[in-house]
Amino acid sequence: MLIAMLDQIDYEGYEESDNNLNAFIKESLFNQGLLDEVATTLNCVYELKFIEVENWNANWESSFEPIMLLHPETKNPFAFIRAGFHEPSTHVVHDLIITPKMSFGTGHHATTFQMMEQMSMIDFSGLQVIDFGTGTGLLAILAEKMGASSIEAIDNDDWSINNAIENIDANQCSNINIIKADTCQIDAFKADVILANINLNIILANLDNIINCGKSGTTILFSGILVEDEETICLSLKGKKLNINSVSSKNNWLLINCSIN
Numbered sequence: 001m002l003i004a005m006l007d008q009i010d011y012e013g014y015e016e017s018d019n020n021l022n023a024f025i026k027e028s029l030f031n032q033g034l035l036d037e038v039a040t041t042l043n044c045v046y047e048l049k050f051i052e053v054e055n056w057n058a059n060w061e062s063s064f065e066p067i068m069l070l071h072p073e074t075k076n077p078f079a080f081i082r083a084g085f086h087e088p089s090t091h092v093v094h095d096l097i098i099t100p101k102m103s104f105g106t107g108h109h110a111t112t113f114q115m116m117e118q119m120s121m122i123d124f125s126g127l128q129v130i131d132f133g134t135g136t137g138l139l140a141i142l143a144e145k146m147g148a149s150s151i152e153a154i155d156n157d158d159w160s161i162n163n164a165i166e167n168i169d170a171n172q173c174s175n176i177n178i179i180k181a182d183t184c185q186i187d188a189f190k191a192d193v194i195l196a197n198i199n200l201n202i203i204l205a206n207l208d209n210i211i212n213c214g215k216s217g218t219t220i221l222f223s224g225i226l227v228e229d230e231e232t233i234c235l236s237l238k239g240k241k242l243n244i245n246s247v248s249s250k251n252n253w254l255l256i257n258c259s260i261n
Contacts, residue, residue, distance in 0.1 A: 002042055009034045024051075067107040068092070071120050078120050079142060081107040084170060094145045097170040098138050099163070105135035105197070111223040114248065114255035115139055115197050118221050122193060124148040130191040130213055132184040132206070133198035133224075137164030137176065143193070144173045151176045152186055183209050190215045197223040204236055211240055214260045219245075222256040230254055 003014055006023050009031065013024035027050065039046055066082035068089070080089035081096050088095045098106055105112050119139065125147035131140040134153035143151050153176050155161050161180055168176050179186070184196070184206045191214050196203055203210075203222055210220065220242070225233050227249050237244055237258055245257045 002038070002044065005038045005042070009038070064106075067113075069107065069113065069116050069120070072117050073121065079107075079116055081138065094142060096138065096141055096145070098136050098141075098167050099170070105138040107138065110251040110253040111197050111255075112138065114250050114253065115195060115221055115223050116142060118255060118257055119143065119146065119195075122146075122219065124193065127192035128189065130154065130184065130186065130189070130194045132194065132196045132210065133202070134164050134178070135160050135197075137167045137178075139195050139197065140164070140176045141168060141171045141173055143195070144175045145171070148193075149175060152179055152189060152191070153177065154179045154181050154184060154186075156180060156182045184213055185209045186213055189213065191218055194218060194220045196220065199224045200226070200229050200233060203233070207236060207240060211242070211260060216260055218260045220258050220260070222258070223253065225254040225256070227252050227254055 002021060003023075010029040011023045011025045015022040035046065038044070064083055066080060066086050068077055069079040069081070070076065071078040077089070077092040079094040079096060080092040081098050082088070083099050084097050107113055107116060116139070119142060124143055126149045127147070129140070129143045129148045129151040131143065131151060131153045134140050134155045137153055140151045140153040153164060155164065155178075158180070161178055164178055168178075184194075194210055194214055196210060203225070214220065222233065230247065233254070233256065234244060234247070237256070241261055242258045243261060245259060248255045
């Protein structure tokens, strides 16, 4: 209830513990009178702290570590994901520059890592690809580097779209089209491969649209799904007559490789 009420008066970030809530708001938007009303309504007490201006990007740069992805079959270096301030790798097939900022998808998380592993075993040469929930644009960029002829990268978040555009430019990609949308629905475009690294609820809500964006033989990679939801997602996929080719997991996250009949 407290977070819901603070949302209404422009607070935009929260850290919860058992008995306390840290709530963050821009100083220019802070109104103590409104905060007092919330505190009185919910019988809360609070303390104020003004956070000094800090170079958060410098802190991120000092802690961000690049990732080396090995091909799951050959074990040879396949993709090196780094920020622009890291030295490039000369012993890898694909050297990718990804600055995440406020977006998801650096390869550190098990969901993205598994997607890249599965992609490494697909021949993308000349294929049409949809990246639904593109985030940083990492998977779309990798698809182009692997030979995809056209990629439709979809996201509904302005931060992610702007970040993806920056990363696309940094990697000198030219076959990626960014689309701002809540759903996976592209007219007159039938993908050979569809990448959906989002979450269970969004996948289930968009399942018909995802299938309609493919054709017979289209490969679909689903990730962002917890292991405990395997039965739910697999029943839904089978209900749509999709072929489940493989199911794997890493750190309690699923990767499902399926195809359209």
